[in-house]
Amino acid sequence: FFFNDTATTEIYTEQIVGSVRCVQETVLHQLQKMFGFLELSDRQDYNPFEFCYAFKDFSGEPVNVKVQQDAQEFLNMIFDKIENGLRQTPFKHILESIFGGKTCNQIICNTCGAVKTREETFYNLSL
Secondary structure, X not given: OOOXXXXXXXXXXXXXXXXXXXXXXXXXXXXHHHHHHHHHOOOOXXXXXXXXXXXXXXXXXXXXXXXXXXXXXHHHHHHHHXXXXXXOOOOOOHHHHHHOEEEEEEEEOOOOOOEEEEEEEEOOOOO
């Protein structure tokens, strides 16, 4: 995600509105902070404590860094949080345009040949 120039630029560009405390507790703000540190610092490490506190699980609790999580589940959660953070901005479709794709499921009747088609959007594929 960090090495995708388009996504990183859009995350940097977005201005987050709200009280200082509220802004600092958003995943989007913490991503901006992390990306800025990684790009501008000479250090090769980053302490993600504040990001982990801002990144809440589905029950609203800060993520427990001692619990291993499925990578696909984490990716879905972070994309959901970024999309929610960008919903009211011009960048609301940035994740879809960079990481999204579509699958098409077709069901064809053997008897009459009727075709039923359904498209689904995705950000990752399970292999």
